[in-house]
Amino acid sequence: MLIARVLLDAGQPQGAEIAARTAMKLQSDSFAARFLLGTSLRHQGKKIRSEFHLRRALDLASSDRERRLARQAMGYVQATRDWDATLTLGIAPTTNVGKKSDSDYLGIAIPGLFNNTPNQAETSSDRGVFYGLSVTRNIKLDHGGAKFTLGQVRRDYSDDDYDSKSSTISGLWYGKQVNGRQSYVRVDRNWAEYFGDLYSTNTAITVGQSFASLGNRSGSVSLTRNTEDLADSDTVNKSTTLVVKHDILRRPRYVISGQVSLADKTSTNSFNHSFATDFTLSGRFNPKGTGWLLNGSLTRGFETWDNRNPFFITDRKDQEWVARVGAQNQNFSLFGLTPTLSLTYQNRNSTVDFYDLKSSDYFLGVTNAF
Numbered sequence: 001m002l003i004a005r006v007l008l009d010a011g012q013p014q015g016a017e018i019a020a021r022t023a024m025k026l027q028s029d030s031f032a033a034r035f036l037l038g039t040s041l042r043h044q045g046k047k048i049r050s051e052f053h054l055r056r057a058l059d060l061a062s063s064d065r066e067r068r069l070a071r072q073a074m075g076y077v078q079a080t081r082d083w084d085a086t087l088t089l090g091i092a093p094t095t096n097v098g099k100k101s102d103s104d105y106l107g108i109a110i111p112g113l114f115n116n117t118p119n120q121a122e123t124s125s126d127r128g129v130f131y132g133l134s135v136t137r138n139i140k141l142d143h144g145g146a147k148f149t150l151g152q153v154r155r156d157y158s159d160d161d162y163d164s165k166s167s168t169i170s171g172l173w174y175g176k177q178v179n180g181r182q183s184y185v186r187v188d189r190n191w192a193e194y195f196g197d198l199y200s201t202n203t204a205i206t207v208g209q210s211f212a213s214l215g216n217r218s219g220s221v222s223l224t225r226n227t228e229d230l231a232d233s234d235t236v237n238k239s240t241t242l243v244v245k246h247d248i249l250r251r252p253r254y255v256i257s258g259q260v261s262l263a264d265k266t267s268t269n270s271f272n273h274s275f276a277t278d279f280t281l282s283g284r285f286n287p288k289g290t291g292w293l294l295n296g297s298l299t300r301g302f303e304t305w306d307n308r309n310p311f312f313i314t315d316r317k318d319q320e321w322v323a324r325v326g327a328q329n330q331n332f333s334l335f336g337l338t339p340t341l342s343l344t345y346q347n348r349n350s351t352v353d354f355y356d357l358k359s360s361d362y363f364l365g366v367t368n369a370f
Contacts, residue, residue, distance in 0.1 A: 001030075004016040004020040004023065008039065008043070013041075014040075014044065016043075017037060017040040020036040021037060023036070031060040031061050034054070035054070035069065035070060038053035038056075047080065047081045051077050054070055057070045059333055061331075064289060067331050082137065083138065085134070085136070085368075086133070086367070087337070088131065089366055089367075090340070090364050090365015090366060091130070091362075091363075092130040092361065092363050094128060094362070095359055096124075096125070096358065097126040100122070101119060101354055101357060102123050103354075104119055105118055105119055106118070107312060108311050126158055128155050130155050131153070132151065132153035135149070135151070144174050144176045145174055147172040148169075148170070148171050149172075150168070152165065152167045152168070153166050163195055164193065166192050167190065167193075168189065170189070171187045181210070181211045183209045184209070185206070186205070187205050187206075189201075189203050198231040199230070199231055201228070201231070202229075203227045206222055208223065216250050217248075218247055219244070219245055220246075223243075226240075234268060237267045238265070240263070241262065242262045243260070244259065245258070245260075246259075253286050254283065254286070255284045256281070258280070259278075260279055261276075261277070261278040262275075262277055270306075270307050271309045273306040276301060276302065277301070278302075280297055282296065282297035283295065290329070293328045295325070296323075296324060296325040298321070298324075299322040300320070300321060301322070302317075302319055304318075314352065318349070319348070319349050319350075320357075321348075322344065323345045324344045325343050327342075328340045337366040338368070340363065340364075340366060342362070344360070345360050345361075
């Protein structure tokens with residue numbers, strides 16, 4: 001290991017690799033040997049093999065200092081590698097698998113039969129299985145860069161009627177950062193399936209800019225145009241969304257941010273025209289001396305529909321709370337995967353009871369540690 005360190009300092013990573021491999025043969029569970037091997041491979045441009053050994057070094061680390069060194073070295077590899085992959089596996093229990101209304105009545109009238117239709121559907125819980133994989137190609141350009149991503153996520157439940165699959169192709173271009181400002185353009189194409197059938201196709205184009213603000217705070221502004229084509233009908237929904245986000249507080253260990261979202265929605269179905277406003281407070285916290293990453297957000301949303309559906313007893317207006325919390329400890333890692341826990345609580349109150357919703361969704365599984 002001493003020879004490997006000296007050769008690395010002397011700019012001879014090939015010799016350092018030989019020395020580090022010899023040390024690893026003598027002591028296969030040595031953090032230092034794995035770390036030196038991964039570092040020597042990185043200096044030779046052998047990114048995939050370097051990443052493998054640095055991930056193993058993190059698994060073998062026995063102190064916060066060693067874990068920090070391994071993650072920093074992985075950061076150098078990530079900043080220059082050509083491909084990224086994200087894998088997520090776990091169970092995803094929910095208290096409302098069909099996202100059904102729990103109201104006694106639906107706020108819907110059937111002429112000649114019911115002035116307010118009783119709700120005969122019952123909410124039910126289920127333990128779903130969630131798995132997802134995405135692969136990204138990174139391209140460095142003279143004045144910025146580009147990313148192309150192909151991904152898919154699935155949710156499987158005991159009742160096949162609630163199974164879902166979402167496939168996405170996206171492209172991102174970002175410019176060079178100038179005076180704390182960076183522009184980007186993103187295009188997403190998504191196919192959503194439920195119980196094996198295509199439900200909708202979405203195409204979204206986003207233009208935005210991030211910027212440095214007061215002190216070490218930052219913000220961003222983006223404008224998105226989304227087109228949703230429903231497969232089983234002639235309905236096409238379109239929305240234009242403006243999002244403004246800005247840090248409220250930023251410290252080395254935590255960040256608190258605020259966000260405002262305004263969405264104007266139109267459709268070939270005149271009853272789908274609406275305007276939505278969301279206010280979000282989000283935060284991230286990394287307690288000192290630990291590998292924990294804690295995050296959470298609270299969103300208050302309002303949405304008003306322009307035209308009354310003739311079957312609705314009253315005009316539709318929604319008010320909604322969505323709370324999310326998550327936890328991950330990067331110090332617990334096996335081949336770069338770390339345990340992850342998250343919870344999402346949704347509570348929507350609508351003037352049309354059919355759209356009332358209460359649901360708690362959980363995730364317990366593993367995802368990338370980097």
